[in-house]
Each structure stands twice: as structure tokens, then as C-alpha cells.
Amino acid sequence: MDISFIAMQFLSGxxxxxxxxxxxxxxxLIFGVGNVFNFAHGSFYMLGAYLAYQAVSVWHANFWLSxxxxxxxxxxxxxLAEFLFLRRIYGRAEEGGFQILLTYSFILVIDDxxxxxxxxxxxxxxxxxxxxxxxxxxxxxxxxxxxxxxGIGLVxxxxxxxxxxxxxxxxxxxxxxxxxxxxxxxxxxxxxxxTVVFGIATAMGGFAGAxxxxxxxxxxxxxxEVIIDSLIVVVIGGMGNFWGAWLGALILxxxxxxxxxxxxEWASLFSxxxxxxxxxxxxxxxxxxxxxxxx
Amino acid sequence: MSRSKYFCxxxxxxxxxxxxxxxxxxxxxxxxxGALYPMTxxxxxxxxxxVDAAEMAxxxxxxxxxxxxxxxxxxxxxxxAKPDYxxxxxxxxxxxxxxxxxxxVVSSAVGLALTxxxxxxxxxxxxxxxxxxxxxTDKFQPYYxxxxxxxxxxxxxxxxxxxxxxxxxxxETIAYIGPDYAYGHDQWQELKYNLDRFGVKYKSxxxxxxxxxxxxxxxxxxxxINDKPDILVAGFWGGDTVxxxxxxxPYGLFKKTLxxxxxxxxxxxLMSAMGSELPEGLVLSARHHNNWPxxxxxxxxxxxFFKRTGRYPTYAAEGAxxxxxxxxEAVKKVGNPDDTEALVKALEGLKIQLPEDPEGFTSYIDPxxxxxxxxxxxxxxKPNDKFPPAKMMLGDWKIYKAExxxxxxxxxxxxxxx
Numbered sequence: 001m002d003i004s005f006i007a008m009q010f011l012s013g014x015x016x017x018x019x020x021x022x023x024x025x026x027x028x029l030i031f032g033v034g035n036v037f038n039f040a041h042g043s044f045y046m047l048g049a050y051l052a053y054q055a056v057s058v059w060h061a062n063f064w065l066s067x068x069x070x071x072x073x074x075x076x077x078x079x080l081a082e083f084l085f086l087r088r089i090y091g092r093a094e095e096g097g098f099q100i101l102l103t104y105s106f107i108l109v110i111d112d113x114x115x116x117x118x119x120x121x122x123x124x125x126x127x128x129x130x131x132x133x134x135x136x137x138x139x140x141x142x143x144x145x146x147x148x149x150x151g152i153g154l155v156x157x158x159x160x161x162x163x164x165x166x167x168x169x170x171x172x173x174x175x176x177x178x179x180x181x182x183x184x185x186x187x188x189x190x191x192x193x194x195t196v197v198f199g200i201a202t203a204m205g206g207f208a209g210a211x212x213x214x215x216x217x218x219x220x221x222x223x224x225e226v227i228i229d230s231l232i233v234v235v236i237g238g239m240g241n242f243w244g245a246w247l248g249a250l251i252l253x254x255x256x257x258x259x260x261x262x263x264x265e266w267a268s269l270f271s272x273x274x275x276x277x278x279x280x281x282x283x284x285x286x287x288x289x290x291x292x293x294x295x
Numbered sequence: 296m297s298r299s300k301y302f303c304x305x306x307x308x309x310x311x312x313x314x315x316x317x318x319x320x321x322x323x324x325x326x327x328x329g330a331l332y333p334m335t336x337x338x339x340x341x342x343x344x345x346v347d348a349a350e351m352a353x354x355x356x357x358x359x360x361x362x363x364x365x366x367x368x369x370x371x372x373x374x375x376a377k378p379d380y381x382x383x384x385x386x387x388x389x390x391x392x393x394x395x396x397x398x399x400v401v402s403s404a405v406g407l408a409l410t411x412x413x414x415x416x417x418x419x420x421x422x423x424x425x426x427x428x429x430x431x432t433d434k435f436q437p438y439y440x441x442x443x444x445x446x447x448x449x450x451x452x453x454x455x456x457x458x459x460x461x462x463x464x465x466x467e468t469i470a471y472i473g474p475d476y477a478y479g480h481d482q483w484q485e486l487k488y489n490l491d492r493f494g495v496k497y498k499s500x501x502x503x504x505x506x507x508x509x510x511x512x513x514x515x516x517x518x519x520i521n522d523k524p525d526i527l528v529a530g531f532w533g534g535d536t537v538x539x540x541x542x543x544x545p546y547g548l549f550k551k552t553l554x555x556x557x558x559x560x561x562x563x564x565l566m567s568a569m570g571s572e573l574p575e576g577l578v579l580s581a582r583h584h585n586n587w588p589x590x591x592x593x594x595x596x597x598x599x600f601f602k603r604t605g606r607y608p609t610y611a612a613e614g615a616x617x618x619x620x621x622x623x624e625a626v627k628k629v630g631n632p633d634d635t636e637a638l639v640k641a642l643e644g645l646k647i648q649l650p651e652d653p654e655g656f657t658s659y660i661d662p663x664x665x666x667x668x669x670x671x672x673x674x675x676x677k678p679n680d681k682f683p684p685a686k687m688m689l690g691d692w693k694i695y696k697a698e699x700x701x702x703x704x705x706x707x708x709x710x711x712x713x
Binding site: 005008009011012013015016019111112115119120121122123124126127132133134141143144145146212214215216217219220221222224225226256257260261264265267268 | 335336337339340343475501502503504505506508509510511513514515516517518520521533534535537538541542545546547564567568569570572606
């Protein structure tokens with residue numbers, strides 16, 4: 001294995017990791033803050049991809065505008081889902097089970113909705129203008145759109161960190177993760193916080209879907225495919241741990257990339273192996289330093 | 296609504312349902328076909344196309360008076376592509392609905408489960424889309440018939456294509472990528488078997504097994520580029536093909552390596568999804584093509600489907616269309632849909648002229664394996680906007696004779712031994 005091939009596989013892994021992180025970050029945010037496991041998070045990703053398709057192919061909008069449309073659209077949908085349905089089951093004794101059932105039903109509803117509006121044919125989005133070619137770095141040819149995605153992922157990590165640690169809203173979100181009742185008694189509108197956080201999380205799902213759309217096939221059922229890997233990322237990184245999600249995605253992406261290059265027949269086994277080892281030896285997630293700290 | 300009122304309404308509804316359904320059974324004799332196509336998820340398009348095409352065939356036959364005084368009737372239940380669920384529905388079709396034929400199925404896993412039900416209840420199962428060779432070789436049972444090509448036939452045609460290619464454009468190395476389940480593995484085994492059988496010399500430099508429906512192929516692509524194969528054989532279907540091609544194209548993979556995808560690669564859904572993004576010069580095939588052969592029957596079939604649904608058909612549609620005609624022909628020969636043993640005899644060796652048959656050839660069902668025998672055409676992607684939204688279609692066809700694509704007599708034995 002020569003050095004340029006190793007660099008190439010590393011970049012491939014980074015590319016996979018970035019898209020994984022973008023999906024998993026919303027999943028981990030809503031788990032961290034709201035203690036809600038949103039099984040339908042992948043469906044918001046799919047919805048984002050379809051909204052981007054709608055904006056670009058039907059309304060002939062600019063690609064970056066369509067990413068905005070997708071994020072906002074998925075966010076509004078998410079807030080509606082939280083406000084109308086999820087809110088009713090908070091605090092019930094059987095909440096965990098209800099969450100899975102309810103959010104699973106969102107998957108079915110969103111899948112059928114997408115089929116009604118856009119049909120079952122596969123949709124495809126071209127890469128945005130200016131990013132259709134390849135870029136040369138250190139003698140390696142990398143598709144420029146892939147590089148752009150890796151960059152966007154890094155920006156999102158930094159923005160999310162700044163918002164969560166340096167702003168008042170971020171502090172409220174982190175407080176909600178620790179003690180919702182206490183936050184309420186301090187005069188914070190907790191239900192509103194929950195709706196907004198859910199909206200931001202699903203908007204991130206929609207954002208990831210829109211960014212991935214030029215690389216993947218947009219079809220009903222696309223949400224299911226990403227949710228499993230995202231879940232592995234979240235388990236590795238620690239449920240509700242934002243930084244953990246980024247590092248978890250990086251580990252999963254690189255493990256997968258080098259497994260494909262060295263043991264192609266067993267490649268898919270390795271990601272599960274990492275998860276199983278994490279669950280056995282550090283069930284709270286590799287990067288959870290203290291059990292209580294989330295986000 | 297009060298309780299008594301509620302019961303009144305329910306009772307009325309029940310009576311209405313009974314009244315409406317009685318005359319249908321009293322006046323008409325019906326051939327009942329119980330279909331199990333997926334309507335949701337990634338294979339949903341194949342299911343939808345199949346049901347539309349089957350209904351189109353049924354309308355054509357019924358509008359001409361049906362078969363021997365019988366009208367055809369199709370019921371479809373969403374198989375959800377799940378074998379256990381499909382088995383339950385199939386048993387209900389047979390025991391409660393008194394269905395004459397089991398029909399359909401996109402997934403080979405569901406096909407393999409249903410062929411057991413068909414064997415157990417001695418009910419004919421017409422397979423229209425699933426391609427696993429096992430159903431007509433080592434898992435063969437006398438009540439199963441398949442009316443579309445299996446992967447062995449596609450791979451035999453593929454091996455012949457590669458053999459000819461070696462004479463004009465010498466190639467040595469080959470790599471494979473396909474989904475990590477029976478369908479993906481079968482294709483690679485069958486291609487290698489056929490290459491050996493036709494005496495083609497090659498060196499395999501890589502095998503890759505992504506999960507079915509994997510969204511990201513980047514790591515596979517960069518690793519394949521590093522292997523530098525002359526030919527990359529792909530065994531994807533559906534959206535996986537779209538995703539792989541989209542991700543591989545900016546890496547320049549198709550400039551370095553010939554992309555070769557002879558079973559499901561040439562399905563119209565790829566052309567319709569990718570439009571002008573589809574690269575030129577990929578070598579693809581499928582079980583039916585919208586622009587080949589240019590016979591009146593094929594043109595009429597494609598246009599009629601388009602008028603009916605507003606979209607051009609994927610290959611799954613023609614399988615279902617063929618299945619309905621096979622049932623109609625068999626019932627015509629026997630005179631009724633109830634004598635299963637006579638119907639089996641009638642289907643064995645049955646000849647039916649189908650949209651995918653080129654001039655001078657008629658598809659027929661091999662009496663020994665119950666597999667339909669058909670011609671296979673492999674083509675290159677070329678600009679062609681006659682079937683929008685596709686901007687590329689296949690052209691420069693190479694045609695492979697049906698008889699050359701059948702497995703040798705001892706092939707079923709070989710599989711059983713494994």
C-alpha cells in the first residue's frame with residue numbers, strides 16, 4: 001500500500017465520515033437535549049433530499065438556495081411533528097417504547113407522503129455549478145464537491161460548538177439536557193425550547209439530505225439506509241454527545257474505508273465490531289468523559 | 296353516534312357490500328391471480344410498474360372477451376419485500392381467496408419462500424421479476440415457472456460479450472462489485488463460471504461487497520481505482536447503480552476502466568434518474584429495453600404503457616406483462632383455470648410472442664427447467680432523448696442467441712453438490 005493510496009483512502013473515509021456526522025449530529029442533539037430517540041431522523045434526511053430536488057429541478061433554484069429550502073422545510077416539518085405528536089408522550093412511564101413506536105410511524109408516514117408527491121422513480125440531482133470537476137491536491141485527484149462537503153462539515157462542527165458553549169440559547173439547550181424541571185422553574189419556556197431544538201435537529205437532517213442528494217439516489221426508503229450507520233456513530237460517540245458524534249463518524253468512516261481496501265469481503269463487519277466493542281467496554285460512548293455531561 | 300345507530304350503519308354497509316359482490320361471481324367466470332409485489336421502499340417502483348403492466352395485459356385480454364369465457368382478475372398485496380409476510384399472504388390467497396395462480400415477486404428471497412408454498416399447495420407460481428438462478432435449477436419444483444431471464448442467462452451473455460471484446464480490445468484484469476447477498480454473489484460466480492466455460496483468460500484483481508442500499512461508495516471507488524482493472528463488473532440494481540455511478544464519475548473511473556453491468560444495469564430507471572449525468576460508453580443490459588428490439592409489438596407496448604401511466608416502463612413491467620399472457624395462453628389450451636396438472640403441461644414448452652422478442656424469435660418456456668428462454672441484447676450508453684426524462688439510452692447492440700445462454704445440463708447438480 002503506497003502513501004498516495006493511503007491518503008486517498010483516508011480522504012474517502014473523511015468524506016463518508018462528514019456525511020455520517022451531518023446526519024448523526026441532529027440525532028445526537030435531540031437525544032442529548034430532549035432525551036428523544038428519533039427513529040425517523042433518517043426520514044427528515046430523505047425529506048431534505050426531496051425538497052432540494054424539488055427546488056432545483058422543478059423551481060430551477062440555485063443549489064445552495066435549495067439546501068436552505070431543504071433545511072427550513074425539514075425543520076418546520078420536525079417542529080410540527082414535535083408540537084402535534086411527540087409532546088403528548090413526554091414524561092409518560094412508557095415513554096421509551098412510545099418514542100420508538102411514534103417515531104417509527106413517522107418513517108412510514110413520511111415515506112408515503114414522499115411517494116404521493118414525487119412518485120417512486122429514483123430522482124437525481126446534478127452537482128452544483130463550479131463543483132462538478134476534480135481538484136488536485138498533493139497529486140491526488142479528488143472530486144471538488146467531495147472536498148466542499150468535508151469543508152462544510154468542519155464549519156458545522158465549529159459553529160455548533162460555538163452556539164452550544166458560547167451563547168445563551170446554547171446554554172439553555174444544555175441545561176434542558178440536564179434538568180428540564182429545574183429549567184422550567186427558572187422561567188424558561190421548556191416546551192418551546194423542546195420544539196425549537198427538535199426543529200433544529202430535523203433541519204440538520206434535511207441539510208445533510210440536501211448536501212448528499214447530488215451524490216446519492218433520492219428514493220423512498222432512503223431514510224432507513226442512513227439511520228443504522230448514524231445510530232452506530234451515536235453509540236460509539238456516546239448518546240447525546242456532540243463531539244462524540246463527530247469523532248464517532250470519523251472512526252466509522254476511516255475503519256470502513258481501510259477495511260474496504262484491505263479486507264473487502266469482511267468490510268461491513270468492522271463497523272459493527274467497533275460498535276460492539278464500544279458497548280462492551282465503554283457503553284456510555286468512547287468520548288463521554290463524565291457520565292452526566294451531554295452536548 | 297349512539298351505539299344502536301352505529302350498528303345499524305355497520306349492518307347496512309355489510310349488506311351493501313354483499314349485494315355489490317354477489318352479481319360479479321354469479322355472472323362471470325374468473326381466473327384469479329394473486330400477486331405479491333412490493334409497493335414501498337426501494338423496490339416500490341418495480342412493484343408499481345409490474346402491477347400497471349399486468350393490469351394493462353389483463354385489460355387487453357378481457358376487452359377481447361377474455362379466455363374461454365373467463366375474465367382475468369389480479370389482486371396485489373404489498374409484499375413489503377418480506378419473505379415471511381409474503382408466505383402468509385400467499386397461503387391466504389390459496390386457502391381463502393381460492394386464487395388460481397400465485398404471481399409476481401421482485402425479491403429473490405421472497406421468490407424462494409413462495410416457491411415452497413406453491414409446491415406444498417400444488418398451485419402454479421408465475422415468477423415475473425426475481426432473477427435468482429436457483430429457482431429453476433437446484434430449488435426447482437414442478438409448479439414454478441419464470442417468464443423473465445435469470446442471472447445465469449445475463450452472465451452467459453456477459454461472458455460472450457467479454458470474450459468478443461478480448462479479440463478486438465485485449466483486456467486482462469477484471470474486478471467485481473455487487474451487493475452482499477445472494478443476488479450479488481450469484482452473478483459473480485456465474486460470470487466466472489461462464490468465462491471459464493467459454494475459455495476466456497482473465498485475472499481477477501478485486502472483489503467488493505457493499506451492503507445492499509449502501510448510500511456511500513467512495514471508499515470502494517478509490518480502492519477499485521487502485522486495483523486498476525481493465526473491466527469493472529457491477530451487480531447492483533436500482534438506486535445503488537445510480538449512487539455508484541454518480542460517485543465514481545468525478546473520480547474518472549469510467550475513463551480508466553470499462554464499466555460492465557449486464558444483468559440490471561441497463562434498466563430504464565437508471566437512464567430516467569440520471570438524464571445527461573449518465574456517462575457515455577458504459578456497457579449495460581437488462582431484461583427488457585424500451586428501444587430494442589424495434590418491432591411493432593415492442594413499440595406498441597412501450598407507448599401504451601406510457602399513455603397509461605405517464606412514464607416509460609422499467610424491465611419489471613414486461614415480466615409481469617409476459618406473465619399474464621402466459622397464464623391466458625395456458626388457460627386457453629386447457630379450457631379452465633382449475634386443472635393445475637393440465638396447466639403445468641400446457642405451460643411447459645409454451646411459446647409466447649413478447650415485446651422483447653426480436654424479429655424471427657418467439658420466447659418459449661423450457662419444459663425441463665420451467666425457465667423462459669429469451670434473447671439478450673447488450674448495449675452501450677449513447678445520447679438519445681426519445682424517452683424523456685432520459686438523455687442517454689443504450690445503442691450499438693450486440694445480440695446473444697437464447698439457446699447459447701442456458702446453463703449446461705449438469706449445472707443444477709453442480710449447485711446441489713455445493
